[in-house]
Amino acid sequence: MSWRHWNGGRTLSTVKVVVRKSGQVIETVARPLREAEGGPAVVYRRRFWRYAAGSIDLDSRPLAPDEGNGRPAGSAQEERSEPRAVPATDDAGDREAIRTASAGVRMLVEAGPGTGKTEMAAQRIAGLIRAGLSPGQLLVLSFSRSAVRTLTRRLSRVAGPEDRVLEELRHVSIRTFDSWVFRMLRLLGGTPSALLAREHDANIAELTALIAGSRRDDVRALAGDRRHLIVDEFQDLPGVRGELVLALLELLAPPGHPGCGFTILGDPAQAIYGFAARNTAGAVFPGPAEYWKRVLSAYGAGLDVRTLRRNYRANAPLAGLSAKLRGVLLGPRPDEEKLRVIRESIAALPAPTQPIGPDWMLNGDAGNRAVLTRTNGEALRVMQKLFGSEVEGPMIPVRLRAGGHALLPPAWIATLLRRLRSPEPTRSQFTKIYAHVTGQGDMATHLKSLLPPEDVAWARLARASGAAEDTSSISVSDLRARLNWPDAFPDDQPSGEEGVIISTIHQSKGMEFDIVTILDARDDDGAPGEDSEAPAKTSAGEEASVGYVAITRAGGVLERMDGDAIHPPPRSRKFQGERQRLCHWRAGWVNLEMGLRGDLDPFGFVNPVLHDGAAGVESLQEFLLENARRLEGHKVMLCKQMAHGKALWNVHLQRGSSPDRLIGRTAHQLTYDLMRLLSEKGYSLPKTIMNLRIAGVGTVTSEAEFELEEPDRSSRLWLGVSLFGMGDFKPLRKKS
Numbered sequence: 032m033s034w035r036h037w038n039g040g041r042t043l044s045t046v047k048v049v050v051r052k053s054g055q056v057i058e059t060v061a062r063p064l065r066e067a068e069g070g071p072a073v074v075y076r077r078r079f080w081r082y083a084a085g086s087i088d089l090d091s092r093p094l095a096p097d098e099g100n101g102r103p104a105g106s107a108q109e110e111r112s113e114p115r116a117v118p119a120t121d122d123a124g125d126r127e128a129i130r131t132a133s134a135g136v137r138m139l140v141e142a143g144p145g146t147g148k149t150e151m152a153a154q155r156i157a158g159l160i161r162a163g164l165s166p167g168q169l170l171v172l173s174f175s176r177s178a179v180r181t182l183t184r185r186l187s188r189v190a191g192p193e194d195r196v197l198e199e200l201r202h203v204s205i206r207t208f209d210s211w212v213f214r215m216l217r218l219l220g221g222t223p224s225a226l227l228a229r230e231h232d233a234n235i236a237e238l239t240a241l242i243a244g245s246r247r248d249d250v251r252a253l254a255g256d257r258r259h260l261i262v263d264e265f266q267d268l269p270g271v272r273g274e275l276v277l278a279l280l281e282l283l284a285p286p287g288h289p290g291c292g293f294t295i296l297g298d299p300a301q302a303i304y305g306f307a308a309r310n311t312a313g314a315v316f317p318g319p320a321e322y323w324k325r326v327l328s329a330y331g332a333g334l335d336v337r338t339l340r341r342n343y344r345a346n347a348p349l350a351g352l353s354a355k356l357r358g359v360l361l362g363p364r365p366d367e368e369k370l371r372v373i374r375e376s377i378a379a380l381p382a383p384t385q386p387i388g389p390d391w392m393l394n395g396d397a398g399n400r401a402v403l404t405r406t407n408g409e410a411l412r413v414m415q416k417l418f419g420s421e422v423e424g425p426m427i428p429v430r431l432r433a434g435g436h437a438l439l440p441p442a443w444i445a446t447l448l449r450r451l452r453s454p455e456p457t458r459s460q461f462t463k464i465y466a467h468v469t470g471q472g473d474m475a476t477h478l479k480s481l482l483p484p485e486d487v488a489w490a491r492l493a494r495a496s497g498a499a500e501d502t503s504s505i506s507v508s509d510l511r512a513r514l515n516w517p518d519a520f521p522d523d524q525p526s527g528e529e530g531v532i533i534s535t536i537h538q539s540k541g542m543e544f545d546i547v548t549i550l551d552a553r554d555d556d557g558a559p560g561e562d563s564e565a566p567a568k569t570s571a572g573e574e575a576s577v578g579y580v581a582i583t584r585a586g587g588v589l590e591r592m593d594g595d596a597i598h599p600p601p602r603s604r605k606f607q608g609e610r611q612r613l614c615h616w617r618a619g620w621v622n623l624e625m626g627l628r629g630d631l632d633p634f635g636f637v638n639p640v641l642h643d644g645a646a647g648v649e650s651l652q653e654f655l656l657e658n659a660r661r662l663e664g665h666k667v668m669l670c671k672q673m674a675h676g677k678a679l680w681n682v683h684l685q686r687g688s689s690p691d692r693l694i695g696r697t698a699h700q701l702t703y704d705l706m707r708l709l710s711e712k713g714y715s716l717p718k719t720i721m722n723l724r725i726a727g728v729g730t731v732t733s734e735a736e737f738e739l740e741e742p743d744r745s746s747r748l749w750l751g752v753s754l755f756g757m758g759d760f761k762p763l764r765k766k767s
């Protein structure tokens with residue numbers, strides 16, 4: 032099948048597309064219109080659909096053949112069916128060995144990007160379940176949330192038609208180190224408040240110490256009858272996580288004693304964390320390579336070492352580039368030399384012809400797309416450029432993934448549970464709540480795109496609260512305590528399957544995109560001295576690996592964007608604690624990054640005083656649910672108010688250039704940072720702050736003291752928004 036875009040390869044217009052399934056409208060989205068054989072088509076969920084009378088019908092057949100990984104033909108992906116440039120595909124034997132090894136086998140799998148480590152991990156898990164292991168006998172740990180999410184999604188694909196396996200796979204818990212450690216420490220007697228008050232690393236170090244010391248037998252008992260341990264992304268475990276893995280291996284699978292097996296997967300060329308990690312005594316942990324060596328030497332001949340070579344992600348030229356650069360990174364050259372090669376490769380990439388702006392993402396190849404940057408500041412600047420000056424968010428979803436800007440937990444939690452009175456709802460109560468909420472005419476329509484099926488919703492809530500997925504009741508206070516943990520709802524994060532993701536390279540780890548644009552920022556960007564978020568602080572070896580990770584995220588198209596596109600370069604400064612915000616003083620204006628965790632007052636969304644009583648709160652909550660999608664990317668204005676003698680800013684939706692509907696208000700954290708920034712220079716706090724946008728609508732909670740009305744008093748779960756962007760304001764001199 033041949034595909035052309037309208038007008039000789041360029042998309043002329045973006046259209047509203049009503050998406051229908053089973054005769055019902057499930058959502059309305061915007062898509063570039065494309066021409067396929069026989070008429071217009073649009074891309075939805077990575078497939079091409081016939082577009083007729085303003086809608087697409089998901090019950091019809093998609094136009095593209097549903098190939099292996101389900102991407103649309105005719106996009107950048109089409110090139111992938113070409114023969115690969117990399118001939119080294121003789122790894123079928125290794126793949127088969129990994130898939131079929133028995134549970135007791137101890138295996139180390141080393142493989143480059145796109146070779147299917149995550150896929151193999153999923154197949155290994157499915158193989159073990161097929162061979163008779165129960166989900167509880169498996170422990171699957173990974174470094175990052177995105178890896179956990181990807182692995183969880185892959186599991187549903189590898190199950191095959193055997194019902195039992197599929198059912199069992201749904202109960203395999205795949206966790207980040209952070210969340211597994213949290214659970215273990217709780218079971219060992221730690222209180223949630225104490226555990227949450229510390230850094231994840233401190234919790235991990237404590238569990239490692241307990242394994243080595245007094246509580247070894249308790250940890251062993253709590254770990255249960257584990258028969259196999261799977262660890263993905265082993266290269267990123269230097270530091271406390273690496274120490275934990277070594278301690279766990281020694282505890283569960285002691286060398287020389289048969290029993291529990293393990294599969295450890297990783298790629299030393301993609302090590303981007305922990306080069307400079309230090310222990311509590313200030314000593315530097317060993318580098319990534321050292322941890323491989325330690326496993327190799329501890330298990331010696333008892334270890335089955337496998338290598339994967341074939342790149343399933345990238346088309347021929349990109350697979351060739353990846354293989355060449357991997358050779359350089361794993362070779363003997365000095366780190367500075369490796370970094371030079373990576374930089375030259377990025378500098379040699381083609382640049383998009385159109386300047387970055389709101390139209391930029393409507394053109395070009397179909398497929399999902401990412402812009403990757405080194406720093407949060409760069410990601411934010413790219414975002415600003417893409418949004419332009421429009422008050423409403425763009426028609427194609429654009430999402431930011433950068434440190435400090437975590438999305439709120441999904442909105443469906445508050446939508447289902449806000450009116451809950453019981454502190455411990457049972458499964459059957461939940462069924463009634465679900466039926467009630469989804470049965471309300473309009474509500475059902477708004478919820479369609481937000482809400483998972485009932486059994487999935489229950490399992491996710493159970494898991495997030497720390498209970499087993501088949502638990503018969505859930506503790507709402509446990510759920511609240513863990514709601515803001517970063518990986519509490521790994522399956523509800525946007526998958527990046529549609530639209531554009533703007534991400535730091537670190538956050539893009541383990542992900543893949545049809546089209547990747549790497550922001551090629553200059554060396555001096557973002558490094559103005561000690562107060563800044565400074566890429567200059569990373570070692571040459573680490574930065575080379577970071578560049579390599581960026582290059583290898585692309586499946587079909589890889590291009591570079593010149594750093595000048597986001598000029599002036601972002602600079603960041605430190606505030607209280609570890610908080611960093613980008614900041615500029617320019618031509619009488621200040622430009623300050625806002626929307627960090629803790630910048631908004633959680634009670635601002637349900638405070639009756641702020642919203643003219645309980646009816647106003649209800650109306651806002653309904654508004655947020657009804658407009659959840661439309662509000663993404665919408666501009667807000669912050670207007671200063673005094674509350675108990677302290678300045679706070681009310682958050683209003685922006686209409687034209689004026690404040691419109693009130694949504695919430697800022698928290699004291701932002702006031703303190705603004706005071707620190709302005710007072711020392713003799714300026715007063717600004718009346719109005721412009722140009723921030725809504726990142727998304729989600730669930731908000733808080734354990735802090737605050738008089739709430741029902742229903743929020745019992746559930747303490749309600750809807751709110753998170754913000755992102757650079758707030759603009761004109762500082763005024765304090766009157767003397």
Ligand SMILES: Nc1ncnc2c1ncn2[C@@H]1O[C@H](COP(=O)(O)OP(=O)(O)OP(=O)(O)O)[C@@H](O)[C@H]1O
Nearest residue numbers: 099100143144145146147148149150343344541542
């Ligand atoms: N055996 C296979 N056959 C077909 N496609 C595969 C196979 N294995 C993996 N893939 C596909 O190739 C892509 C890359 O796989 P995967 O993400 O598992 O690689 P990875 O080694 O984990 O990559 P990275 O290290 O870059 O995160 C995915 O789209 C996956 O679905």
